[in-house]
Amino acid sequence: MLATDTNTGVAAALHGVRKVYRSRSQHVTALDGVSLTFPTGSFTAVMGPSGSGKSTLLQCAAGLDSPTEGAIEVAGVQVHKLNEVQRTLLRRDRIGFVFQSFNLLPSLTAAQNVELPLRLAKRRPSGSEVRDALAAVGLADRARHRPTELSGGQQQRVAIARALITRPAVLFADEPTGALDSTTSREVLALLRGIVDRQRQTVVMVTHDPVAASYADQVVFLADGRLVGEIVGPTPDAVAARLAHLEA
Numbered sequence: 226m227l228a229t230d231t232n233t234g235v236a237a238a239l240h241g242v243r244k245v246y247r248s249r250s251q252h253v254t255a256l257d258g259v260s261l262t263f264p265t266g267s268f269t270a271v272m273g274p275s276g277s278g279k280s281t282l283l284q285c286a287a288g289l290d291s292p293t294e295g296a297i298e299v300a301g302v303q304v305h306k307l308n309e310v311q312r313t314l315l316r317r318d319r320i321g322f323v324f325q326s327f328n329l330l331p332s333l334t335a336a337q338n339v340e341l342p343l344r345l346a347k348r349r350p351s352g353s354e355v356r357d358a359l360a361a362v363g364l365a366d367r368a369r370h371r372p373t374e375l376s377g378g379q380q381q382r383v384a385i386a387r388a389l390i391t392r393p394a395v396l397f398a399d400e401p402t403g404a405l406d407s408t409t410s411r412e413v414l415a416l417l418r419g420i421v422d423r424q425r426q427t428v429v430m431v432t433h434d435p436v437a438a439s440y441a442d443q444v445v446f447l448a449d450g451r452l453v454g455e456i457v458g459p460t461p462d463a464v465a466a467r468l469a470h471l472e473a
Contacts, residue, residue, distance in 0.1 A: 235298070236427035237263045237286055237395045242295035244281050244450075255281040256292070257450035263395065266425035268418065270438035272464065273447035274472045279431045280399065282447065286429065287320055287397045288312040300394035317346055321388030321396040325403040327380045329372040329387075335359060336368040339387045350390070358386040362416060378409035385416065389426070396420075398430040402437055414440040435464035446471060 244256040256278045263269055271279050284290040286297060288304045297304040300319045307315060316322075329338045339358050340350040359365050362382040372380050381401060388396055398417070402410035418440045420426040430441065438444045439461045446454045448471050456463055 234265045235262055236265045236267075237299045237429070238297070239282070239286060240296040240298075242282075242285060242292045242297060244278075244285055244290070245293045254450050256285065258295070259447070259450070259452050261445060261452065263427055263429055265394075265427055266421060267443070268421040268428045268441040269430070270441035270444045270459070271429065271431045271447065272433065272438055272444055272468060273453075274468075276449075277447040277471075278450040279447055281450075283397055283399055283429070283431050287322065287395075288316050317342065318391060319394045321391065321393035323381070323384050323388050323396065323398040323401045325400040327372070327377075327384045327404075329380055329383060331372050334369050334371055335364060335375065335383045335386075338372070338383055339390055342387060342391050346391070354390065358390045359383075361389070361420070362386045376409070377405050378412055381405065381409075381413050382416065385413075385420075389420065393426075395427045395429060398428060400431060400433070402432070402434065410434075410437065435461040435468065438464045 239259055239261045242256050242259045243254065246253045246255060259282060271282060273279050281290065285292050288299065292305055295305070299315065302315055304312065304315065336355050336359065340355050343350040356365065356368065359368055362385050364379060364382050364386070367375060367379060375383065402413055405413060414437055417428055421428055432438055439459050441459060444456045444459045444464055445452060446467060453471065454467060456467060
C-alpha cells in the first residue's frame, strides 16, 4: 500500500478490492485483492500490461462499477455501500473525470461545456467560476469557441476544466493523452502536474506511456488483477524497464 501523508489526509482508498465478472461459461477476476491509498494532493499513475485490471480499478474507484468484494472510500464516503443513485450523486459532486476522447458536447461553447456539471447539479454557475476554470487551463480567450474550433490539446484542456469546476476530491484520468501528439501530450501532463502542485488536487491516471507516468509522484503496477509493484519518483527509463519485465 502506498504511504499516506497524515498531514494531507486521504482522498481515496481501496481495501482488498476484488472484481469478478461472471458469465455462464467462465469467471474472470479483473481485480484480485487490491489495496491502495491515494493521499490528498498526490499524482498517481496506474500501469500494467493489457488485461491487467487498470481500467477496472479506475471504474471501481470512481464509482462507475461496484466491487465484488472489498471496500472503496472517496472523500470519506464508503462508495461500495452506496446505491446507484447515491453513487451518481457522488460522481457528480466529488469526482472528476477526464477521458481519452474528450467527451465534449459539440454544440456547446468551451464555457458552456465547462459549466455543464454545475447545471446538471441545478447550480447556476457564476461567470467568474467558469472564467477562472478556463484561465487555470490556459484557455481564458477560448470561452466562446466550440470544440470543432479548438485543437485536440485545447479540447482536452476544456475537459480538464470541466472536471475541476466542481472542485472534486479526486480527478480520474483514463489515458488522457492517448489521442494527442507528443508535444501536446506533454503540455497536458504539465497542466495536470501543475494542478497537483499548486491546488493540491489529487489525480489518478491510467496510462501506457512511461513518459506520461514520469509526471506522477508514484506509479503503481498491476498484473493479472494484482498489485505487483510501485515506483516513487518515477523516471521514463525506470517505468519502461518495469513494464518490459511485466510484459516479458
